[in-house]
Amino acid sequence: MNATRLEADLALRQRLEDLYADYVHAIDDDRLEDWPGFFVASGVYRIATRENRDLGLPLNLMYCDGRGMMEDRVAALRTANIYEPHVYNHAVSALRVTENETGTIRARSNFSILRTVNGGETSVYACGRTYDEIVEEQGLLRFRERLVVLDSRQIDTLLAIPI
Amino acid sequence: MQTQEPAAPFVWPFEDASRAPFQVYTDAAIYAREQERLFRGPVWNFLCLECEIPNPGDYKTTFVGDAPIIVARAQDGSVNALVNRCAHKGALVCFKQRGNAPEFNCVYHNWTYDLTGALTGVAFRKGVGGKGGLDADFDFSAHGLERLRVETYGQMIFGTFSQETPPFRDYIGAELCANIDRVFVKPLKVLGYHSQILPNNWKLYAENNKDSYHASLLHVFHNTFGVVRPNMGGGVKISPNGWHHLSYTVRNADSDDAVGREKVRSLKESYKLHDARMMEHRLELGDLTTNAIQTVFPTLVVQQILNALAVRQIVPKGVDRTELVWTILGFADDDAQMQELRLQVNNLVGPAGLISMEDGCVGGWVQQAAKADPQAMTVMPMGGRGVEASEGSRVTEAAVRGFWRGWRALMGV
Numbered sequence A: 001m002n003a004t005r006l007e008a009d010l011a012l013r014q015r016l017e018d019l020y021a022d023y024v025h026a027i028d029d030d031r032l033e034d035w036p037g038f039f040v041a042s043g044v045y046r047i048a049t050r051e052n053r054d055l056g057l058p059l060n061l062m063y064c065d066g067r068g069m070m071e072d073r074v075a076a077l078r079t080a081n082i083y084e085p086h087v088y089n090h091a092v093s094a095l096r097v098t099e100n101e102t103g104t105i106r107a108r109s110n111f112s113i114l115r116t117v118n119g120g121e122t123s124v125y126a127c128g129r130t131y132d133e134i135v136e137e138q139g140l141l142r143f144r145e146r147l148v149v150l151d152s153r154q155i156d157t158l159l160a161i162p163i
Numbered sequence B: 001m002q003t004q005e006p007a008a009p010f011v012w013p014f015e016d017a018s019r020a021p022f023q024v025y026t027d028a029a030i031y032a033r034e035q036e037r038l039f040r041g042p043v044w045n046f047l048c049l050e051c052e053i054p055n056p057g058d059y060k061t062t063f064v065g066d067a068p069i070i071v072a073r074a075q076d077g078s079v080n081a082l083v084n085r086c087a088h089k090g091a092l093v094c095f096k097q098r099g100n101a102p103e104f105n106c107v108y109h110n111w112t113y114d115l116t117g118a119l120t121g122v123a124f125r126k127g128v129g130g131k132g133g134l135d136a137d138f139d140f141s142a143h144g145l146e147r148l149r150v151e152t153y154g155q156m157i158f159g160t161f162s163q164e165t166p167p168f169r170d171y172i173g174a175e176l177c178a179n180i181d182r183v184f185v186k187p188l189k190v191l192g193y194h195s196q197i198l199p200n201n202w203k204l205y206a207e208n209n210k211d212s213y214h215a216s217l218l219h220v221f222h223n224t225f226g227v228v229r230p231n232m233g234g235g236v237k238i239s240p241n242g243w244h245h246l247s248y249t250v251r252n253a254d255s256d257d258a259v260g261r262e263k264v265r266s267l268k269e270s271y272k273l274h275d276a277r278m279m280e281h282r283l284e285l286g287d288l289t290t291n292a293i294q295t296v297f298p299t300l301v302v303q304q305i306l307n308a309l310a311v312r313q314i315v316p317k318g319v320d321r322t323e324l325v326w327t328i329l330g331f332a333d334d335d336a337q338m339q340e341l342r343l344q345v346n347n348l349v350g351p352a353g354l355i356s357m358e359d360g361c362v363g364g365w366v367q368q369a370a371k372a373d374p375q376a377m378t379v380m381p382m383g384g385r386g387v388e389a390s391e392g393s394r395v396t397e398a399a400v401r402g403f404w405r406g407w408r409a410l411m412g413v
C-alpha cells in the first residue's frame, strides 16, 4: 500500500469513528430529533435479530424506509408512546471498513448497550452488530443503510429508542 | 428454630369474577398449582404452526407452562408432542430451538428415542465384558418420553396433558373458530420471530389481551397522528363459558378504496405522519375487519391488525416473569409487494410496536404495586359483572371476567 493510500484510509477511518461516536452520542444524550439526520433522505434503518437473519427470515423489530419514517418514530416516542423514562449508554467497538469502492463505504461494528431505567437500575440491555452502508453527501458522511442485528431474540420489556 | 405457619388454602375472596386479589400475581404456591391444575388440565396449549415442521424429522421446542416440550413430525407425517425430559436422569433431550433429526439422542448417557418418543436404545444395555448393563426385565415401553395429546386447527398445533379436553372445535366453539377460519384462510408462512421478557405474572398479559377497554386509552398512536378510521364498528365475542374471546373492529365500506388502500383522517395537522405506508391496508381477507384480537385460553393470542398477522404465545417463567413469543406470519403465496407491506405494518406491533409497546410495561407496573397487598383486589366493573358478548362497543371488561371464570374453574377456587 502506498503512503497516500494509507493516509487516505486513516483519514476515512477517523471520519467514520467520528460519525459512529456522534450517532451514539445523539441517541444517548436524548437528542433523538437529530437521529434521522445521520441518514440520507432515502436511508433505510432496520433492527433485526440474529435468529431471524440466520433463518433467512425478513422480519424486523423496527423498520424505517426513508427519513420520514424515522421522524415519525421519534415523534411517536415524544408524543404518543408511553414507557418508563430510560437512557442508553452505547459502547461501539471493532469498527471495520469492509468495502470502499465507487463512493460507497461498507462497514461493520459491534455494540453493546447498558440501559438505565428511571435514573435507577442499570442493566445490560442489548448487544449485537451493525452492518452499514455509508455515503458522502454535501461533505458529510451519512448512512444509506444501517442494519442493526441483535444477538438475542429476547427484548427486555420493550424497545422504544432506536439503537 | 422458627417454624413456618402452613399456608392457608387459597380461597377466592369475592362473590364473582369482577374482582381478583393481587395474590394471584404474586403467590408462588398459586403458580405451582397452576402448573398442575391449569397447564396440565383440560386446556389446549398452543405449541407451534404446522408450517414450522413441514417434513418428517422436523422438530421445534417450546413450553407448556414450565414443562419443556418437543413438537416433532414423525416419518408417517403424524405430529407428536413430547415432554423434553429424558426418562433416565431428566436432562433435556433436545436443547436446540428447532431442526431436523431422524431420532432424539440424549447426550448425557446416550439414550435414544424415536420421533414419537418411544425409547429405542440404551447405551451399554448389555454392559461391558458381561458386567453392568440393564436388568433383563427392564421395560423399554415404560420409559419413553411423556406424550401429550395433539390436535391441529387452523394450521396451528395444540397439545394437552388431559384426557378430558374436548375436541378443539368444541373447546372454543363454532363462533370463535370462524375467526380463525377467516384469518388463516391460506397456507401460512413465518416471516420471523420476536420475543419479549415481561416483568410480570403471565396472567397480567393474558388479561391485557382480553381488555378491550384499555386499547384506545393506553395506546394513543392512532389518535395522536389522526390515523383514526371513521365510523368503525366492532365488538367483543366471548365463548359461553367465558374462557376465550374475540375483540374486533370493522371499518365502513369506503368508496375511494378501490385499490385497497386506507383513507385515513387527520385530526390534527401538527401531528401528521410523514410517511403513512405502515397504515395501508390491503383487503386480503374478503371483509372489512381492520383489527381482530382473539384469545384461546390460556396462553394463545391470534392477531390480525390490518395486514399484520401473528400468533402470540404467553410462556410463564416464574411468578413475576413471562416470555411473550411472537410468531409473525404471512401467506405462502405473498408476492414481494405484499411481503413489504407486512414488514411495514409490523412497525405497529411487537416489542417495538407503535401501538403495542405499552403492553410490555403496564403489566410490570401492576406487578410492582401488587406485591405489598396480596389481599387487596383489582376491580373490573366495566360492562357489568357477567361475561356477555357486546356488539358495537369494546368498552367492557367482560372478556377479562371470563378469563377469571375459566381460571377459577380449573384451579378449583
Ligand code: FES
Pocket: B086, B087, B088, B089, B090, B091, B106, B107, B108, B109, B110, B111
Ligand atoms: S439423562 Fe438422558 S441418558 Fe441419562
Ligand SMILES: [Fe+2]
Pocket: B208, B214, B215, B218, B219, B356, B359
Ligand atoms: Fe394493549
